[in-house]
Amino acid sequence: MAERPEYPTALGASSRDRITLLGHDLAEDVMGEVGFGELAFWLATQRRPGPGETRVFEAVLAALADHGFTPTAIVTRLTYLSAPDSVQGALAAGLLGGGSRFLGVTEDTGRFLHAVLDSVDGKPPATDEEWDALALRTVRAEREAKRFVPGLGHHVHKDGDPRTPRLMRIAAEEGLFGPHLSLFAAIGRVHPRVLGKKLPLNGAGVCGAALADLGLPLELLRGFALLARTAGLIGQLAEELRRPVGNEIFLSVDLNNRPVAPDPYTPGDRHG
Amino acid sequence: MAERPEYPTALGASSRDRITLLGHDLAEDVMGEVGFGELAFWLATQRRPGPGETRVFEAVLAALADHGFTPTAIVTRLTYLSAPDSVQGALAAGLLGGGSRFLGVTEDTGRFLHAVLDSVDGKPPATDEEWDALALRTVRAEREAKRFVPGLGHHVHKDGDPRTPRLMRIAAEEGLFGPHLSLFAAIGRVHPRVLGKKLPLNGAGVCGAALADLGLPLELLRGFALLARTAGLIGQLAEELRRPVGNEIFLSVDLNNRPVAPDPYTPGDRHG
Amino acid sequence: MAERPEYPTALGASSRDRITLLGHDLAEDVMGEVGFGELAFWLATQRRPGPGETRVFEAVLAALADHGFTPTAIVTRLTYLSAPDSVQGALAAGLLGGGSRFLGVTEDTGRFLHAVLDSVDGKPPATDEEWDALALRTVRAEREAKRFVPGLGHHVHKDGDPRTPRLMRIAAEEGLFGPHLSLFAAIGRVHPRVLGKKLPLNGAGVCGAALADLGLPLELLRGFALLARTAGLIGQLAEELRRPVGNEIFLSVDLNNRPVAPDPYTPGDRHG
């Protein structure tokens, strides 16, 4: 470490009379000129997206913003009930549910598709037949390893998730239907041959494929789901302020508690 | 509580083959059609904003997205350093700094201006002279109560915060320069007569005035600052992944620690 | 700021072959010698408590550790359901509900009693009659200001909170029944004369009084409630692992959602 460390950044900086963001004048060149989805993309990649990229990106954010009374939404409402003085705490608590199970499919799918593409020697598939062949090998390998294919299946939309064809169409319209979406679509076509039943390609998964095709950092795909969800959680709080349900949810649990005797934990599967 | 409670919501809902958001078909009418800033506004108010409202709103979000190495940015980078497996934890930790001191000015200013406007009997001011008179009474009252006027002053931009005139211009262009911005601007004109020196109207404050003029819920103004900051913190994480500084920040503190003797706490100002 | 800043601390420090905590050798003098409640007190005040202080402090922690299916417990269970990979996220989310409403009474009561004691000119009361007189003035002043007295009243334990007499007895046994507890007890005796009905002194309130009598920093009284609750939330997680209810709680809300039409927000109480 140098005697006086330096911390480089291309993000926000300011002097007495000027503020810059990503090397641009914030007031004159960003405010009023750059949409919020566009800016979020730009901040994450340090390159300004084109209009088509922004449209696909914002379609993904719309797909992930709010799914009703998810655990994250319930958590935000209950935390606000307990600590109404801290809006930041209520939002942060909700986001903390954005882990492997609920919001994680987007990232898992993007990373999975990327890993498959990365493992292909030579040039990538060019025709639907070639994509189907790659998809077939992929689904078979997962089946053999007794792993699920991320992005495949949905507990409600069993006949198809309406977000999936829509996002694929938007990406195609903008010329951004890249290899991740191509592989994901092929998985949707071929998996019944291996699994013996037809599962839907879910919306969280197609979002991950689209974000990967946009060239966004794979390590942060979950972050974009969280950005979308932040807008959704603010909507949940706004509704809670006007049509509160948090206290009734709390009471519906607390009043239905059933005291039982302690059940001492014995690590039975434990050595010694 | 009813035997079977019901939880009403106008936000996300889904059936086997359809997903709705705010009463609209998510796939067909929202994805690809609604920008992210527009959607965030819509979720918070349950009404779709017009293009001018969206532009002002997104200008506010741009103004608040990232201010470089703020405590929130440092916190997100250090938390990611400690727990790289949990992007949601790093973002949540950063947002938790969005309280009274750093991100709170936006909300404080919006609430303050609204309270002043709310206290006016009869019709609101119509001319610059009338606004100046109201602003003068307001600044004097705060001065007498030994309180600071929220949104006034900046420790770096002492000669003027470049975001302030820019946001006012955008709001005026869109016909959205309402009473909160009018009062805030008047405070900027008249306060030297009371305080004896000229202070800048800061960017966080003008954002609060603009959000209040957009008719957004005052209780959630801090929430919009947090939404903007979520995009900024993702940018900070993306940069940390490629140009890491978190470990060096940690070491710059840890290696400069100076062990001192304990200093027993005695509540000297305590009774008994 | 100096060219090379220094950060003084009396807490943990380490060299190649030694670790100290609060100026003591961690391995030899703290581990195995100092109980956890004792250590938490010591860390917060930088002075080692005596056995009586530790007993009162640990009694307070026991009183606050777990209250069943509170919002904080539900939040921790739901967050773990969503993100089982992040125990730290589930605990942090639960603690974020420790704000003004649920866990805040302890701090509010301690601060309130201290402010009253601080405002007394001359020497503090010495007899029950003098304490009653002070308490009577205090309750009357709050009544006139239309404020509630913190720590008074409980929605379940309407005839008396069993923790209150017990903690007072423990404090008396240890010779630690100080001015805060004295004033709180007096409020319990005299308030019916002002309010016209008898309310219980609640457990959260008496904990605040006891912590204040122990000389702990008033700004952190909420922190001790959060420490106690951390142990309780680990208990909630341990039970969730063996007798899970999180998913059923989630479904009991989600399956009882009732889609309603959006209700556009109009800041009707808004100027202009």
Added chain:
Amino acid sequence: MAERPEYPTALGASSRDRITLLGHDLAEDVMGEVGFGELAFWLATQRRPGPGETRVFEAVLAALADHGFTPTAIVTRLTYLSAPDSVQGALAAGLLGGGSRFLGVTEDTGRFLHAVLDSVDGKPPATDEEWDALALRTVRAEREAKRFVPGLGHHVHKDGDPRTPRLMRIAAEEGLFGPHLSLFAAIGRVHPRVLGKKLPLNGAGVCGAALADLGLPLELLRGFALLARTAGLIGQLAEELRRPVGNEIFLSVDLNNRPVAPDPYTPGDRHG
């Protein structure tokens, strides 16, 4: 889901005149009778530990409570600087750093040792020679798989972490030196034969071994590290209130920022 769900729990419950915790009367049988470490153990396992178990458990908590200016401590101080109104937010933010890298070693070591013990066919080792043989196979297997052995090595205490022999001694004194500690100790003896150099058994690792020998749930070992750290972070906040360094840390970063040009992200390792 039943029409009216029930949520069983053995933790806190209350009726109009009684509060129970783990089936005991909270006021009479827990408060003043049960220490805080003892209670935390009891809550996590639903069985009351004996005095020896409590002593080992509290020694672990002491070992993990505070390590000076760790990222978690810095995060709590910076968050408090930004949002002093929310002590719960500052503590939660600090705990969010308790992930895989900093506080995770305790859990990783406990799980690792348990998995090795679980894989042993027949009866567990009984003599030092048998433990050494098992340890040797274990270290060799990790070496071949190019994985690190959790709990081995320390960047400061290169000649030995003073907490390790001390905790082993305490466990032995209490008759609680079980198979996890035995295996860990054997790894400490034999690893130089495989790795060619002597590394210390670190304090976080020995804590994980001791917690596993106490029969605590492996899934929550990280939780106990977080409980210990909560006490430490309250100590950090208490010190920050009296000897603040948060603002200076913030400035030491912000004033040493170095604006650089954006570096557009190109997923070069990306297909297509």
